[in-house]
Amino acid sequence: GENVEQHPSTLSVQEGDSAVIKCTYSDSASNYFPWYKQELGKGPQLIIDIRSNVGEKKDQRIAVTLNKTAKHFSLHITETQPEDSAVYFCAASSTNYGGSQGNLIFGKGTKLSVKP
Amino acid sequence: NAGVTQTPKFRVLKTGQSMTLLCAQDMNHEYMYWYRQDPGMGLRLIHYSVGEGTTAKGEVPDGYNVSRLKKQNFLLGLESAAPSQTSVYFCASSRGSGGYEQYFGPGTRLTVT
Numbered sequence: 556g557e558n559v560e561q562h563p564s565t566l567s568v569q570e571g572d573s574a575v576i577k578c579t580y581s582d583s584a585s586n587y588f589p590w591y592k593q594e595l596g597k598g599p600q601l602i603i604d605i606r607s608n609v610g611e612k613k614d615q616r617i618a619v620t621l622n623k624t625a626k627h628f629s630l631h632i633t634e635t636q637p638e639d640s641a642v643y644f645c646a647a648s649s650t651n652y653g654g655s656q657g658n659l660i661f662g663k664g665t666k667l668s669v670k671p
Numbered sequence: 672n673a674g675v676t677q678t679p680k681f682r683v684l685k686t687g688q689s690m691t692l693l694c695a696q697d698m699n700h701e702y703m704y705w706y707r708q709d710p711g712m713g714l715r716l717i718h719y720s721v722g723e724g725t726t727a728k729g730e731v732p733d734g735y736n737v738s739r740l741k742k743q744n745f746l747l748g749l750e751s752a753a754p755s756q757t758s759v760y761f762c763a764s765s766r767g768s769g770g771y772e773q774y775f776g777p778g779t780r781l782t783v784t
Contacts (some may be wrong), residue, residue: 561713564711586770587769587770589772591775596777596778597777597778598675598761598763598775598776598777598778599714599761599775600775601772601773604770604772606770644713644714648768648769648770649769650768650769650770657767657768657769658704658716658719658729658768659716659773661713661714661715662713663711663712663713664713
């Protein structure tokens with residue numbers, strides 16, 4: 556089955572700096588890669604996703620890149636702000652199959668701290 | 672729209688006690704999921720449902736049962752709670768499988784002593 560590795564587990568940056576979180580996946584059938592943000596005391600919320608037919612996607616200060624050959628994808632946050640402090644999860648799934656293969660497999664999370 | 676709601680928010684159980692966690696969604700989603708979140712372990716899928724009346728096992732189903740009698744509700748049951756089931760439980764729903772956004776509830780913090 557799919558296995559998703561996420562690094563680093565904690566990341567501390569100064570306000571205004573960039574932050575990068577990296578994930579690798581094992582199943583070449585995976586073709587959908589979302590990123591979720593979890594603020595303290597809340598449930599995770601989707602912030603951006605990418606499908607395997609594109610290599611990069613941007614939404615204001617966040618971007619995600621995908622390298623299908625190397626089976627890794629990354630989240631980039633530019634001009635970080637204190638409100639970006641949260642736990643970020645990457646995930647992977649396949650849209651080609653039903654059943655359990657369509658379920659999301661999550662990485663273990665990265666706790667991002669942005670210091671003012 | 673309330674989205675995904677979970678009750679209760681907190682619960683403390685003694686070993687061997689039973690309880691049911693309720694999840695409700697008002698988005699008419701077909702798919703619903705129960706996850707547990709433990710420190711350093713990310714989100715692990717316990718059970719899921721692809722529609723009313725269906726349930727299926729996820730990654731860590733042992734010790735849990737689920738039911739989906741109504742499309743909008745997904746119940747997670749612990750028949751005989753164990754300390755290893757101390758965790759934060761999240762319910763989620765989505766329109767479909769694979770490439771669809773999952774919407775998460777606020778979570779239930781369960782402590783088993």
